[in-house]
Amino acid sequence: MYDVITIGSATRDVFLESPAFKAIRVRKLEHLGFPDGQAECFPLGSKIEVSEPTFTVGGGAANAAVTFARQGLKTASLFKIGKDDESGRAIIADLKKEKITSIPIFDRDAITSYSTILLSPSGERTILNHRGASEDVRIEEVPLNKLIARAGYIVPGAIPFPVIMAIVRKLKKGGALLAMDPSKHYLQMGPKRLKPLLDALDIIKMNREEAAYLTGVDFKDEVKIFKKLDELVHSIAIMTDGPKGMLLSDGKQIYHAGIFEEKEIVDRTGAGDAFGSGLVAALLRSVKIKNQKSKLRNGAKIMWRESDIREAIRLGTANATSVVEYVGAQPGILTSREFKTQKRWKNLKISVKAL
Numbered sequence: 001m002y003d004v005i006t007i008g009s010a011t012r013d014v015f016l017e018s019p020a021f022k023a024i025r026v027r028k029l030e031h032l033g034f035p036d037g038q039a040e041c042f043p044l045g046s047k048i049e050v051s052e053p054t055f056t057v058g059g060g061a062a063n064a065a066v067t068f069a070r071q072g073l074k075t076a077s078l079f080k081i082g083k084d085d086e087s088g089r090a091i092i093a094d095l096k097k098e099k100i101t102s103i104p105i106f107d108r109d110a111i112t113s114y115s116t117i118l119l120s121p122s123g124e125r126t127i128l129n130h131r132g133a134s135e136d137v138r139i140e141e142v143p144l145n146k147l148i149a150r151a152g153y154i155v156p157g158a159i160p161f162p163v164i165m166a167i168v169r170k171l172k173k174g175g176a177l178l179a180m181d182p183s184k185h186y187l188q189m190g191p192k193r194l195k196p197l198l199d200a201l202d203i204i205k206m207n208r209e210e211a212a213y214l215t216g217v218d219f220k221d222e223v224k225i226f227k228k229l230d231e232l233v234h235s236i237a238i239m240t241d242g243p244k245g246m247l248l249s250d251g252k253q254i255y256h257a258g259i260f261e262e263k264e265i266v267d268r269t270g271a272g273d274a275f276g277s278g279l280v281a282a283l284l285r286s287v288k289i290k291n292q293k294s295k296l297r298n299g300a301k302i303m304w305r306e307s308d309i310r311e312a313i314r315l316g317t318a319n320a321t322s323v324v325e326y327v328g329a330q331p332g333i334l335t336s337r338e339f340k341t342q343k344r345w346k347n348l349k350i351s352v353k354a355l
Contacts, residue, residue, distance in 0.1 A: 001148050002101070003073035003284060006277075007167055008061030008155035009134040010079040010095075011113040012087035015054040015267070015327050018042070023124040040118060040126040056328035057094045058115060059134065060155025060181065063270050063329045064277035067319060068153070069098045070335040071281040076101040076149070078142070078167075080133045087112035105141045107133035119327065123265040137163050144170045151177040151284055153277060158185040161197075168200045177287070177302070179203035179280045181272070187214050191232055198232045202302060203283070205238040205276040222247055226254055226355055235302050236283075236309075240275065248313060249355055250304055257313050257350045260321040270329020271320045278334070279316030283308060310350055318345040 020042045027037045042048055065077040077095060081088035083106035091112065092102045110133035118126045135158040142163060152171040156164050171178060178201050186194065187210055198204070212219035215228035222239070226249035229237035239247045245258040286308035319334050326332035339345055 001074075001150065002076045003149065004065075004068045004075055004151040004153055004281075005103070005147055005149040005171070006061040006065045006068070006075070006077045006153045006155070007164070008064075008079060008159070009059035009113055009131075009157050010057065010062040010077065010081060010091045011059040011115050011129075011134065012090060013056045013058040013115045013117060013269075013328065015056065015117045015119055015269075017051045017054075017119040017121075017327070018048055019121050020046075020048045021118050021120040023120045023122055040120060040124060042118075054327050055090075056330060057091050058270065058329045059113060060157065060273055061153075062091065062095060063273035063333075064153050064155060065095065065100045066098050066330045066333050067274060067277035068281050068284075069100050070333055071278075071285070071315075071339075072336045073281060073284060075099075076103055076146075078103040078105070078147070080105040080107055080135075080137050080141075081113070082106070082111040082133050083108050085111050087114060103143060103146055105137060105143075107136065110136060117267075117269060119267055123267055123324070125267060125269060127269070131158075135159050139163050139166050142167060147171055148174055149176055151179065151280070153280055154178065154180040155183075155273070156180070156186055157183050161186070161189065161193075165197060168197060172200050177202045177284070179205070179276070181205045181276050182210070182214075184210075191215070195232075199234070201233050202235040203238070203280060204229070204233045204236075205240070205272075205279075207240045207242070207272075211237070211239045223254070223355065230355070236304065238276070238279065240272065246275070246313070246317070248309065250309060252355055253306075253352050254355050255309060255313060255350055255352050257317060257348055260317055260344065260348065262321055263325055265324050267327045268324050271324050273329060274323040274333055275316040275320035277316075278319030279312045282312035282315040286311070306352070313350055314345065314348045315339055317348055 029037045068075040113132040113134040114130045116128040217225045230251045248255040323332040
């Protein structure tokens with residue numbers, strides 16, 4: 001049995017860096033299809049020199065799997081890639097180096113998901129993404145008999161809802177703890193359609209805007225948002241808040257933490273995956289899921305200790321901070337030893353208040 005199986009996408013990423021890539025912020029850009037007035041630009045028609053390309057593996061399932069593996073958990077990852085293409089082989093090879101078992105679904109027609117990331121000197125980036133095979137998953141392709149684990153970590157992208165529900169039911173039947181980082185595609189379905197999925201989750205992670213959208217609550221009213229989320233999800237709701245840090249509710253209390261100071265922000269790609277998977281990895285170590293199968297099947301809440309939640313917040317925050325200091329979503333992911341021994345991760349101010 002695996003400690004955790006991640007479900008989602010695995011991509012081949014190439015990072016291109018150049019001082020010619022400029023991040024600009026001009027309010028007039030809003031009228032040209034840039035809703036926040038920001039754009040990454042370079043001279044049109046010119047030949048631009050870039051540094052040596054950096055090739056990495058990315059995608060929500062792969063990124064989360066690396067965190068779990070480096071934290072000492074027996075990890076597998078389910079994703080769909082092109083059959084016999086170079087990018088797919090590279091993904092499986094890289095994950096194998098991390099001692100991750102790949103559970104690939106192969107597509108004979110589409111290629112493996114691929115991204116080109118343009119990095120500006122300030123660490124801002126634009127991602128050019130071809131989703132390829134990653135989201136065209138059919139129920140009959142999923143090897144459900146291989147999905148046996150203490151926990152599942154789901155980053156669904158646009159994988160069809162019935163497919164995700166089939167995976168969720170299989171994992172839940174085995175007593176697995178389930179965590180999810182829902183995509184915009186899923187949030188747009190609304191809480192009514194998502195109810196059978198939300199009922200099965202033990203942990204959900206979103207940013208503040210996404211949480212407000214799902215609950216229909218003003219994004220400034222965090223207490224009301226969490227009370228609504230507590231009705232939707234059985235255990236823990238997490239809300240990231242950009243440079244302000246994060247908030248977490250266990251249904252009784254709201255925890256708030258800031259961020260660790262970065263040495264240098266090189267690339268923000270994968271920070272969200274690093275935070276969510278780091279937090280869940282710490283929680284998995286703190287609870288004996290095997291002894292709680294019947295409780296999980298009956299939909300009962302897991303009662304987390306405050307000390308366990310604090311440790312989880314610290315690891316998730318440290319992991320995200322470390323990731324943005326490197327190019328790519330995975331090179332900066334912390335090992336268990338690095339988290340425990342590096343002094344910079346020892347102290348994080350976490351405040352707690354009643355929900």
